Amino acid sequence: MNTLEHFDWNHSFFDLGPDYYQAKSPDPVAAPYLIDGNPEAAALIGLDSAEFARKEFVEYFSGNLPLPGAQPLAMDYSGHQFGMYNPRLGDGRGLLLGAAGNGSGRPWDVYLKGCGPTRFARGFDGRATLRASIREYLGGEAVHGLGIPTTRSLAVIGIGELVYRETPQPGALLVRLSDTHVRFGSFENFHYTNRPEAVTRLADFVIQHHYPELANEANNYQLLFRSVMLKTALLIAHWQSVGFIHGVMNTDNMTLTGATFDYGPFGFMDRFNPDFTPNHTDGRGRYAFGRQAEIGHWNLAKLGETLTHLIAPEVITEELEQYQPAFNRIYNELMGQKLGLEILDSEFTTLVGILFHILYQNQVDYTLFFRNLSAFPEEVPAALRQGFDNPKDLDSWLDMYRKLIEREDPDLDERTDAMNRVNPRFILRNYLLERAIDKALKQTDYSEVERLRILLQDPYNDRPEIFSRYGIDPEVYAAATPESHIEMRLSCSA
Numbered sequence: 001m002n003t004l005e006h007f008d009w010n011h012s013f014f015d016l017g018p019d020y021y022q023a024k025s026p027d028p029v030a031a032p033y034l035i036d037g038n039p040e041a042a043a044l045i046g047l048d049s050a051e052f053a054r055k056e057f058v059e060y061f062s063g064n065l066p067l068p069g070a071q072p073l074a075m076d077y078s079g080h081q082f083g084m085y086n087p088r089l090g091d092g093r094g095l096l097l098g099a100a101g102n103g104s105g106r107p108w109d110v111y112l113k114g115c116g117p118t119r120f121a122r123g124f125d126g127r128a129t130l131r132a133s134i135r136e137y138l139g140g141e142a143v144h145g146l147g148i149p150t151t152r153s154l155a156v157i158g159i160g161e162l163v164y165r166e167t168p169q170p171g172a173l174l175v176r177l178s179d180t181h182v183r184f185g186s187f188e189n190f191h192y193t194n195r196p197e198a199v200t201r202l203a204d205f206v207i208q209h210h211y212p213e214l215a216n217e218a219n220n221y222q223l224l225f226r227s228v229m230l231k232t233a234l235l236i237a238h239w240q241s242v243g244f245i246h247g248v249m250n251t252d253n254m255t256l257t258g259a260t261f262d263y264g265p266f267g268f269m270d271r272f273n274p275d276f277t278p279n280h281t282d283g284r285g286r287y288a289f290g291r292q293a294e295i296g297h298w299n300l301a302k303l304g305e306t307l308t309h310l311i312a313p314e315v316i317t318e319e320l321e322q323y324q325p326a327f328n329r330i331y332n333e334l335m336g337q338k339l340g341l342e343i344l345d346s347e348f349t350t351l352v353g354i355l356f357h358i359l360y361q362n363q364v365d366y367t368l369f370f371r372n373l374s375a376f377p378e379e380v381p382a383a384l385r386q387g388f389d390n391p392k393d394l395d396s397w398l399d400m401y402r403k404l405i406e407r408e409d410p411d412l413d414e415r416t417d418a419m420n421r422v423n424p425r426f427i428l429r430n431y432l433l434e435r436a437i438d439k440a441l442k443q444t445d446y447s448e449v450e451r452l453r454i455l456l457q458d459p460y461n462d463r464p465e466i467f468s469r470y471g472i473d474p475e476v477y478a479a480a481t482p483e484s485h486i487e488m489r490l491s492c493s494a
Ligand code: AMP
Pocket: 088, 089, 090, 091, 092, 093, 094, 117, 120, 121, 122, 124, 125, 126, 127, 128, 252, 253, 262, 264, 492
């Protein structure tokens, strides 16, 4: 186990040289304190979780003491935001400290978000609110708990200073882990400034560290692009299957490894509504739930444009044509698992299509519907029926569904268990998250942040011993979102 002073640091990104970043230390803060530390993430970098309790933990990660062995840097990147190219982005308020591991598997990038302005700050303060930091902290852990690739959260640290948004708010910073911080926008930055050799070096870096199996292939750049495309399709298919809405799928928020990255105004679907986006500033719904797959393709096309000196444009086009079929295949498999069906033929596709139609028409809670469905066909739980304004819609759909179950003739108990392993009982409903943030802000009580972290690390099961230790009443946390909190929207800066 590592202590704070003894990490096995790796600085391969730093070694790319100053074209790629600004070297800079985090700015000190007034009075840092730990809001929550996550032992699961600590284990990923081999950090003894007892280290959270040392006062040096917050001193090192807030920037008040230099963290031994770290080489902090702000990465340069650009990107398309809401479809428009922005040449000047970059880490305005975040620093990559280096990568650290636990001796098995790849090391994780250790990154501070909210640690003071860098040369990419464009006049902003370089800080983050406690509210946004808690949102990202729990968002990452909730998505991980669902088995979806994502950044992880090591800790949220309050800084003891106010930051000024619409109103003054307590500031905080997030210690985030990610398999990479190289984004589509990192490639765009060098491409649009006519530095193709820098794009090539970055592609080589990504192959070396994230796709080493491609290193000796003759068409390695084409295979890299294909791999990123498939990982992106896999990621977004998973989002769709659990009702996750990213909210800001700009190209600077897409990693080369296909991980969920940058939790701003994200959300989980309450009532099924493909037009919903939790992002208040996205008036046209560019990043609405039902458009995420298509946006993934758009973003990949932008990545492809940066590689035209390495891959012939027509080859990029051919590769991109494989995106939608790949997405559909993965998505169908995931929907099959959710419905406990193995035969994914045209009848299955019809069944799914009608299901989404009636869920939308009846404004049914997406998560609860699938969870309750695992009791069928032995039972039609009352909660399943209650979700429907028009129960006839449900009954006629269940008749179709029953026929497809019968033709497969599964072991029903096994089927129920398998469905419960993919249909979560608990999700990070926005109102639960807001309640945890409210408690933190108004009562300086961080217990609800911890409770949600514990709950969402395993969203599929009731764990009576752990729940009683942390005071978690599962019925409360599994309940539908109250009417007053349905479809809450947030602004990017909230
Ligand atoms: P995001 O919405 O977090 O993806 O950020 C978009 C861009 O704005 C990135 O270049 C960030 O580094 C930058 N940014 C956002 N908030 C701040 C801030 N408070 N100070 C400096 N830069 C910021």
